[in-house]
Amino acid sequence: MKTIDAIAAQAPAIAALRRDIHAHPELCFEEVRTADLVAAKLTQWGIPLHRGMGKTGVVGIVHGRDGGACGRAVGLRADMDALPMQEFNTFAHASQAPGKMHACGHDGHTAMLLAAAQYLASHRDFDGTVYLIFQPAEEGGGGARVMMDDGLFTRFPMEAVFGMHNWPGMPAGTMAVSAGPVMASTSEFKITIRGKGSHAAMPHMGIDPVPIACQVVQGFQSIVSRNKKPLDAGVISVTMIHAGEASNVVPDACELQGTVRTFTTELLDLIERRMRQVAEHTCAAHEARCEFELVRNYPPTVNSPAEAAFARQVMVDILGKDKVLAQEPTLGGEDFAYMLQAKPGAYCFIANGDGGHRDMGHGAGPCTLHNPSYDFNDALIPLGATYWVRLAQAWLNRAPG
Template sequence: MNVIDSIVTQAASIAAVRRDIHAHPELCFEEVRTADVVAQKLTEWGIPIHRGLGKTGVVGIVRGRDGGASGRAIGLRADMDALPMQEFNTFAHASQHPGKMHACGHDGHTAMLLAAAQHFAKHRNFDGTVYLIFQPAEEGGGGARVMIEDGLFEQFPMQAVFGMHNWPGMPVGTLAVSPGPVMASSNEFKITIRGKGGHAALPHTGIDPVPIACQMVQAFQTIISRNKKPVDAGVISVTMIHAGEASNVVPDSCELQGTVRTFTIEVLDLIEKRMKQVAEHTCAAHEATCEFEFVRNYPPTVNSAAEAEFARKVMAGIVGEAHVLVQEPTMGAEDFAFMLQAKPGAYCFIANGEGAHREMGHGGGPCTLHNPSYDFNDDLIPLGATYWVRLAEEWLSAPAA
């Protein structure tokens, strides 16, 4: 593995920063302390910063040996926010804030980009500019979208942008990237069925919304099996059904909620259209009505082919071809998708292992994302930072497309 020696030397100090961030998790758009830590480190290393995009976002500006005169620029993004969940770990760097936890490794993502920044500050082995994007609010807040709306790409023009996420279950020392969709769109729906309540012993005098809801849930799955092409991925999950207050009362209404995941906007359009039709016509068949709400949160994360292939070659130069895996698409969602809608780029995975790296005092659960026993693997810091450095250096030295 060809990691950069100077990054390895500084890895322990960066790991200490990571653990400090882990111990002080902050939720979306509340990352004030985390942003202060990032800004302090970048300033300490002589890297100019810009704050305030996306409320708590930080952008570091690293000019190359030409002072950025070439006009070429690349963006490297790390997310900073934590999750609203209770941590089970009791080791020394466990969360000090009840109900908040870095259970997705964003503390590690921040640390890897900081390690790369420290190297960039001393070794500007490139022409052009590297923008270090420390983004808030990935976990449901759409921080990437907000940073873009606040002028990220206008204030910091770049030709490409790249992101990285740790991936538990893959063996440490491996990386994964592929062209095309790698994470799904994330969407939510709420359907309120309006019937007519009454006595449970006299169902003929009312309009019972519960069996209507049951028919609707079953019918939604025929959209997946009979309306879309079998080769197109899509998931409809009804995750909540709320109705009634007493066992002998037919309720007036029933509420369904859930999520839809797709890899393309076309399939998403189809599913939303058909769900609305199914909901309205199922209700009409039973003389009921409904209110249909559908919210599109994050679009699919789609890697551009050229940038994904470029990233793969950089990875191969670091860990060898055998350790660069095909990136299996996942139905999880990621707001880096908004950046990839605006700019070419690629979103990759870095293996976090199975959890053996966790110290004594970790929770009894597995080391998977969004799990209360999760912890980022600090051994990844040199590899992740080396990837960022080599990616930027080689991309800025390559002929412009």
């Protein structure tokens, strides 16, 4: 592994910053303290910055040896927000904010980009500009889109943009990137089935929405198994069913909620159309009424082929070919998808290991994303920061075209 010595030497100090961020998690668009910390460090290292884009976003600007005169630029993005969940860990850097936790490693993503920023600012051995994008509100707030709406790519024009996420379960010391879809679109649905309440002992006097809801849920499974192509990945998960207040009363209504995940908009179109038909027609068959709503959140995250290949070669140069894995697509969602709709680029995974890195006092659960026992692996900081630096150097020092 060819990590940069200067980055490795500063890694303990960056890890301390990471643990400070972990101990003080902030939810989407509330990342004021985190943004203050990022801005203070960038200023300390002589990096000009812009604040307030995407409400709490920070953009650092590192010009190369030419002062950015050549006009070429590349963007590196890290997310900053935490999740609204209670941490189970009790080690020294555990969350000090009840009901808030860095359970997805955004603290580590911010730390790795800060480590790269420190090195880039002190060396500047490239021509052009590196834009350091510290983004708020990935966890449901669509912070990437909000930064773009605020002019991210017009005020800071860049040829390509790259993102990175830690990935638990992958062997530590490995990375992965591939072309094409790597994360799914995310959509949420809410279906209200309105029947007619009655006494539970006299169901014939009413229209019971509960068995209708059961049929609707079963019908959704046939969409996945019989309507979409078997090779197209798609998931419909009904995760909430709410109905009734008493055991001897047939309720007036039953509410279903859940999520849909796909890698293509075309499949999402099909699933939404069929879900609506199944819900409305099943209700009509039982003389019930149906209210159907599906909200499309993040689009699929799709890596452009040339940029994915470029990122892979950077990884190979650092790690060797056998440590750079194929990126297995996941049906999780990621708002970096918006940036990849506007710019070429690639979103890669860096292995977080199996959880053996966690300090004493970690929770009893697994070290997986969105788990209350999770913690970022600080041993990733030299590798992740080296990748950012080598990627930026290679991109800006290559022949344009």
